[in-house]
Amino acid sequence: MNEQKVLLIGHGMVGQRFLEALTARDTGRRYRITVLGEEPRPAYDRVGLTRYFADRDAAALSLLPDGFLEEHGIELKLGTRAEHIDRQARTVRTDSGETLHYDKLVLATGSYPFVPPIDGNDRDHCFVYRTIEDLDAIIAGGEGARVGAVVGGGLLGLEAAKALHDLGLETHVVEFAPRLMAVQVDDAGGGLLRDKIQDLGVTVHTGTGTRAIVDGQDHRHRMDFGDDRHLETDLIVFSAGIRPQDTLARECGLSLGERGGVMIDDHCLTSDPDIYAIGEVALWDNRVFGLVAPGYQMAEAAAAHLDGDREAAFRGADMSTKLKLMGVDVASIGDAHGATPGARSTVFMDQAAGVYKKAVVSECGKKLLGAVLVGDAADYGTLLQLCLNDMDLPGDAAALVAPAAGEAPALGADALPDTAQICSCNNVSKGDLCAAIDAGCHSVGELKAETRASATCGGCAALVKQVLDTELEKRGVAVNNHVCEHFAHSRQELYHLVRVDGIRTFEELLARHGSGHGCDVCKPTVASILASCWNEHVLDPALAGLQDTNDYFMANMQRDGTYSVVPRVPGGEITPDKLIVIGEVARKYDLYTKITGGQRVDLFGARVDQLPAIWRELIDAGFESGHAYGKAMRTVKSCVGSTWCRYGVQDSVAMSIRLEERYRGLRGPHKIKMAVSGCTRECAEAQSKDVGVIATEKGWNLYVCGNGGMRPRHAELFAADLDDDQLIRAIDRFLMFYIRTADRLQRTAAWRENLEGGLDYLKAVILEDSLGLGEELDAQMAHIVETYQCEWRATLADPEKLKRFRHFVNDEGDDDLVYVREREQRRPAYPHERIPVLEDA
Amino acid sequence: MMNEQWRAVCRLDDIEPETGVGVRLPDHRQAALFRTRDDRLFALDNHDPFSHANVLARGLLGSLQGRRVVASPIYKQHFCLDTGQCLEDEGVRLSVYPVRVSQGQVELLVEPSP
Numbered sequence: 001m002n003e004q005k006v007l008l009i010g011h012g013m014v015g016q017r018f019l020e021a022l023t024a025r026d027t028g029r030r031y032r033i034t035v036l037g038e039e040p041r042p043a044y045d046r047v048g049l050t051r052y053f054a055d056r057d058a059a060a061l062s063l064l065p066d067g068f069l070e071e072h073g074i075e076l077k078l079g080t081r082a083e084h085i086d087r088q089a090r091t092v093r094t095d096s097g098e099t100l101h102y103d104k105l106v107l108a109t110g111s112y113p114f115v116p117p118i119d120g121n122d123r124d125h126c127f128v129y130r131t132i133e134d135l136d137a138i139i140a141g142g143e144g145a146r147v148g149a150v151v152g153g154g155l156l157g158l159e160a161a162k163a164l165h166d167l168g169l170e171t172h173v174v175e176f177a178p179r180l181m182a183v184q185v186d187d188a189g190g191g192l193l194r195d196k197i198q199d200l201g202v203t204v205h206t207g208t209g210t211r212a213i214v215d216g217q218d219h220r221h222r223m224d225f226g227d228d229r230h231l232e233t234d235l236i237v238f239s240a241g242i243r244p245q246d247t248l249a250r251e252c253g254l255s256l257g258e259r260g261g262v263m264i265d266d267h268c269l270t271s272d273p274d275i276y277a278i279g280e281v282a283l284w285d286n287r288v289f290g291l292v293a294p295g296y297q298m299a300e301a302a303a304a305h306l307d308g309d310r311e312a313a314f315r316g317a318d319m320s321t322k323l324k325l326m327g328v329d330v331a332s333i334g335d336a337h338g339a340t341p342g343a344r345s346t347v348f349m350d351q352a353a354g355v356y357k358k359a360v361v362s363e364c365g366k367k368l369l370g371a372v373l374v375g376d377a378a379d380y381g382t383l384l385q386l387c388l389n390d391m392d393l394p395g396d397a398a399a400l401v402a403p404a405a406g407e408a409p410a411l412g413a414d415a416l417p418d419t420a421q422i423c424s425c426n427n428v429s430k431g432d433l434c435a436a437i438d439a440g441c442h443s444v445g446e447l448k449a450e451t452r453a454s455a456t457c458g459g460c461a462a463l464v465k466q467v468l469d470t471e472l473e474k475r476g477v478a479v480n481n482h483v484c485e486h487f488a489h490s491r492q493e494l495y496h497l498v499r500v501d502g503i504r505t506f507e508e509l510l511a512r513h514g515s516g517h518g519c520d521v522c523k524p525t526v527a528s529i530l531a532s533c534w535n536e537h538v539l540d541p542a543l544a545g546l547q548d549t550n551d552y553f554m555a556n557m558q559r560d561g562t563y564s565v566v567p568r569v570p571g572g573e574i575t576p577d578k579l580i581v582i583g584e585v586a587r588k589y590d591l592y593t594k595i596t597g598g599q600r601v602d603l604f605g606a607r608v609d610q611l612p613a614i615w616r617e618l619i620d621a622g623f624e625s626g627h628a629y630g631k632a633m634r635t636v637k638s639c640v641g642s643t644w645c646r647y648g649v650q651d652s653v654a655m656s657i658r659l660e661e662r663y664r665g666l667r668g669p670h671k672i673k674m675a676v677s678g679c680t681r682e683c684a685e686a687q688s689k690d691v692g693v694i695a696t697e698k699g700w701n702l703y704v705c706g707n708g709g710m711r712p713r714h715a716e717l718f719a720a721d722l723d724d725d726q727l728i729r730a731i732d733r734f735l736m737f738y739i740r741t742a743d744r745l746q747r748t749a750a751w752r753e754n755l756e757g758g759l760d761y762l763k764a765v766i767l768e769d770s771l772g773l774g775e776e777l778d779a780q781m782a783h784i785v786e787t788y789q790c791e792w793r794a795t796l797a798d799p800e801k802l803k804r805f806r807h808f809v810n811d812e813g814d815d816d817l818v819y820v821r822e823r824e825q826r827r828p829a830y831p832h833e834r835i836p837v838l839e840d841a
Numbered sequence: 842m843m844n845e846q847w848r849a850v851c852r853l854d855d856i857e858p859e860t861g862v863g864v865r866l867p868d869h870r871q872a873a874l875f876r877t878r879d880d881r882l883f884a885l886d887n888h889d890p891f892s893h894a895n896v897l898a899r900g901l902l903g904s905l906q907g908r909r910v911v912a913s914p915i916y917k918q919h920f921c922l923d924t925g926q927c928l929e930d931e932g933v934r935l936s937v938y939p940v941r942v943s944q945g946q947v948e949l950l951v952e953p954s955p
Contacts, residue, residue: 485905507878517877519903520912520919545859545878549899549914557914561894807895809851809862809874816869816895831893 003032006306007092007100009082009248010108011037013046014279014295016063018106021303023072033074034100036092038081039131047292047457052135053163055687055714061132085252087272104274104306107249107262108299111242111280111290116151120213125220125235129160130242138237142167145234147219149173151210152240153180158325160239161202165326171202172231174223176240178207184321184332188349189374192356196328196375205231242290244281257283266313268302276302289317292456293425300427318388318424322373322380323457328354329377334370334387335360343369348401357401359383366392368400381463389420413466414474422463425456430467437471444468445753465756483744484521487514491669491744495529504534505542524548525744528631531667532739533780535787537794538630539801550629553608553805554791560817560828563611564604565591566628567618568664571638571656571676572599581621589614592825598635598673600626605826607814609806615792624664624790631745632667633674633735636660637685641678641695650695652678655724659693662728665788666735669742669751687715690748691731696720700727704734704762707749716752716759719767729778733766736777849946850874856947861898861911863887866951872938873898874947875911875922883922884938884949889913890927897935 006022008015015035022031037043044061052061069076081095085105092100113128115121125141128134142148148164150157153175164171173180179190180197194204208225216222219232244261255263255271261283268276268284278298280290289295294317304312322331338345342363349356355375362369368386373379383400386393393400416422418431428451436450444465448454454461481490487510489497494509503509506526510518518526527538527546536543538551550556555563567582582601586593589610591603606614615625628634636659639645641652656676666672675686676693686692692703698721706715719730742751755762764770795801807814818834819826850864856876864872864884871887875898887895892915900911902922909922919928925935939950 486903517902517904517909519905519910520901520917523901523903541857544857545902548901549896552899557896557899559892559894559915561889561892561896561899561915803855804857804860807863808865808871809855811865814863814895816871834893 002030004030004103005101006031006033006104006106007102008033008035008106008108009092010110010245010279010281011035011039011043011076011078012108012110012279013043013063013292014110014299015106015108016043017296018108018278018299018303019068019072019074021300022307023074025303025307026072029073033072034102035074035076036080036082036094036100037076037078039133040079041132042076042078044132046130049129049132049135050159050163052132053139053166056139057714058132060712060714082248085248085275087252087275090274102274104276106302106306107270107275107277107281108279109245109248109281111288112245113238114241114243115238116210116240118210118213120221121238123213123221126213127235127237129156129163129237129239135163138163138235139167141235142169145169145220147172147233148235148237149223149231149233150237150239152238153177153204153206154183154239154241155181155321155323155325156242157239158197160237161197162326164235164237165200165202169234172233173197173202173204174208174210174225174231175204175206176209180204180206181330181332184336185330185372185374186337186358188347189330189356189358189372192349192351192354192374193325193328193330195351196354197326200326202326242280242288244283244288246281249277249281257286257288261288264298264314266301266315267305267310268298268314269305276306278302284314285316287316289319291317291319291321293317293427294319296425296456297427318421320384320387320424322377329373329375331371331373331377331380333372333380333384334368336370336372338370340369344397346397346401348398359397359400361393361397365397368393368397371400381460385416385420385463389417391415391417413463413470416467422467423451423453423456423460426452428453433464433467434471437468437475442468442472443754481743483525484519486510486516486518486522489513491525491529492741494526495532495740498526498529498533504530504536506530506546507542518546520548521744524551524631527551528667528669532784535665535784537789538791539795539798539804544804553611554625554629554795555606555611556602556629558604558828561814562604562817562828563606563608564602564628565606565611565614565618566596566600566602566626567623568626568660569600569635570660570664571636571653573638573653573657578621578623581618581623585614585617588617590826592827596628596635597637598628599637600628600635602628605819605828607807607817609813612796612802612805616796619790619793619796625792627665627791630667631670632665633660633663633672635673636663637673637675637689639676639678639683641676645678647681648678648695649697650678650700652676652684652693652695655693655695655700655727656684658724659691659728659731662785663731663735665791666784668735668739670745670747672735672748688712689715691715691734693727699723702727702730705748705752707747711749713749713753718759718763730766732781733774733777734762736780737762737765737773740777846952847941847943847948847950849943849948851947852945853942853947854945859902861900861902863895863898864949866949870951871895872949873900873911874940874949875902877902877909881909882940882942882947883909883911884940885911885920885922885925886935888935889915889918890933890935891916891918 042064082092084093127138148169149172150161151174153173161173180193211224211226216232220234223231249262262277264277264282270277279295298314301312301314320333338360347358358372360370371383416430420430441447441450454464523546586603594602596602636656638652638656642648673689674691675684675689677684677686678695688706688708692715694701700722701720702718703715704718707713818829820829859878861875864874872884873887875883899914910919925937927933
């Protein structure tokens with residue numbers, strides 16, 4: 001075996017990308033890869049770091065796929081720093097005293113935050129902003145603080161300012177240059193940006209240098225600006241640029257740039273042919289690239305070259321960026337400052353609306369060289385493509401930036417050449433997308449999984465969708481979303497047909513709009529649609545044959561064919577007496593008992609013939625069906641809230657009970673979970689639910705489309721500070737709109753991700769009633785609420801329905817069930833445990 | 842002599858159209874007896890060979906590419922009602938029991954156990 005030892009120093013975004021690129025090529029396991037990571041956790045999304053302030057969830061930022069290291073036999077040593085490189089011996093010594101041999105070494109050590117040499121910069125409560133640990137320190141430092149200052153008004157500085165602002169601090173930005181974001185925007189754009197940020201309550205001090213930091217009188221620090229100007233603050237965050245983390249390279253004698261950075265060639269090789277450098281530590285053509293996209297391109301080039309592809313090269317990268325800073329869109333493309341000889345600018349500015357746009361055009365007036373957008377970056381995609389592909393302008397340069405009488409000249413995806421780079425983070429061209437579409441990717445999700453387009457910053461998501469739509473149309477592919485062979489309609493269309501034609505049975509729908517006998521796909525789908533619309537009992541004679549076994553027996557089938565029973569416990573609040581009843585029923589029928597994640601109790605092992613008796617006892621004690629068996633609203637989890645908790649700001653239990661009792665029994669395309677938290681500590685985990693509610697001082701914040709499970713998704717803030725009635729109205733409409741438009745078995749998270757127009761569209765429909773559907777949705781929900789009945793209570797009162805609850809039509813019981821006792825309860829025997837039992841019998 | 846193996850198991854009215862019922866047979870055997878909406882009757886093993894649970898009577902009825910099928914309620918494999926053949930796995934085929942209605946009684950033809 002000719003195994004090569006590859007040692008990677010640094011497990012950040014670029015390091016991880018290098019691992020993915022190399023392992024993708026290494027099908028024969030030719031490389032034995034070891035990774036040293038100085039931070040205590042594997043690679044995470046540093047670009048999305050500010051999210052951490054909102055959700056404090058480090059795991060959500062992780063970039064390391066589960067099982068990735070094991071699958072590729074990679075050894076990752078976290079919390080381990082490389083201390084010395086011996087190029088002669090080709091070894092690296094770590095701070096744990098270990099010496100590691102390498103054949104090829106890759107430096108992806110990134111950068112460190114530059115802290116200006118100011119007296120007092122090492123005082124307590126002076127921070128930098130780069131790692132999760134830095135953020136934790138800032139959050140801790142924010143306790144008891146009232147004022148915060150950020151030194152540096154660039155991209156990262158403004159992100160840090162947003163974080164301080166969100167922590168509730170009076171926030172100041174201190175920038176030495178005369179404008180904010182000096183690299184990306186011009187004076188006028190910077191001025192507008194400053195106005196908008198000040199409007200949000202952040203004070204901006206441009207043209208201001210800090211001379212010293214000393215003890216403050218009213219606050220922890222005083223920043224002296226000279227000329228008797230000063231600012232008192234409780235904490236300071238330095239975010240004044242980055243410097244390549246090149247100490248290791250310096251000490252082992254690799255060639256560095258005058259101002260630091262490890263010099264690399266087009267293959268990302270350093271002055272030592274066995275050592276590569278990639279990402280922010282690398283200096284290419286005397287430039288350090290402080291964005292992730294060029295770092296990714298270096299990672300790809302280095303991996304390819306290491307793997308023997310001598311052509312693979314990094315040839316510089318476009319530094320265009322688009323971002324949202326404190327809610328303000330800012331974008332910079334190409335030659336933003338008009339530095340190209342002969343370049344001419346066209347500027348549009350609307351101070352009232354807070355919009356600034358500048359297009360930099362070539363001397364001939366036909367090509368776009370660069371642009372600056374502040375306040376409205378909707379044209380970013382179009383302008384970037386014009387610029388990168390050196391395309392002729394579709395019209396007058398002024399039309400690019402001015403809000404013309406009609407629509408701005410849009411650049412159809414069709415007009416782009418195959419070489420057009422659609423996703424700069426992951427270097428995906430239009431040609432790459434087309435190839436993936438030819439290979440069978442027919443949805444944005446599939447394209448994203450296959451090509452990674454829009455997987456990093458998401459800025460190109462709309463363009464990716466556009467390319468997909470036009471290419472599918474060109475190929476004559478009508479995307480088939482038919483429910484099954486019996487209905488040439490999507491779920492959404494069937495829902496519409498049921499509503500409009502007032503259809504109440506499967507037979508009628510099949511006769512009018514389908515064919516054949518139906519199947520196990522369309523029957524439950526139609527049953528669910530009929531329930532969402534008319535809310536009739538699932539066991540009514542016309543409906544019973546459509547129900548999946550769980551709905552048919554109103555219990556959850558387990559692996560041995562018996563069922564589990566879950567009574568509703570609204571909000572998870574239960575009296576001791578009722579808890580005792582559950583315990584007594586479980587003991588009487590020897591049911592395996594487990595607490596669920598939805599704050600209720602699950603009772604396992606009931607035979608179909610036992611279900612009615614069990615429910616008779618539960619209903620007599622005041623319980624009702626929990627609908628754990630349905631594609632229906634399940635539970636509204638809650639924390640104890642202001643009823644007991646010393647931090648609670650609202651009565652989350654009362655609200656969760658109100659919501660659970662309002663939406664109980666509501667059936668939809670899939671199950672629906674909710675939660676209510678009584679304060680921002682979020683103990684009910686509402687942000688992982690389809691509908692999450694978090695109490696604020698003024699009311700309730702509503703979050704939607706979250707998910708736990710296989711593909712977790714954080715819910716998004718949908719509306720803030722709602723009162724009780726506003727909250728319920730918004731949830732009513734949200735749920736009915738979801739039920740109306742989602743696909744079969746599509747949870748709200750997947751529905752939202754496939755929803756054209758995204759969250760803004762959803763807000764417009766639900767909160768602003770942009771489609772004029774509001775009253776209709778309200779009326780539909782009102783019908784569901786009014787017609788609610790406990791399905792079990794109704795069944796127990798109907799001898800015809802009860803007849804179904806037997807295992808044998810010609811005998812009692814079921815003697816083929818075998819159980820094993822474990823931890824004092826029973827569970828079904830596994831096949832290997834059954835054989836001796838049967839033989840004994 | 843074949844007539845002697847027909848055994849009455851229930852009345853036709855005991856089975857709701859488009860659903861199934863479990864039937865106890867001699868020697869620990871169980872059948873799943875189905876009545877379709879157009880009043881045809883089918884009987885297969887009740888035992889699901891994939892989950893080893895006796896549950897096929899509780900599966901949903903339907904048709905796939907012209908074949909009448911029942912779907913296992915546990916892992917959703919489809920079995921042809923006429924032949925017992927599993928559509929997802931060529932090597933799996935369930936026993937099929939002939940069914941008839943005689944004077945309102947549903948009867949299954951059951952071979953004696955080997």
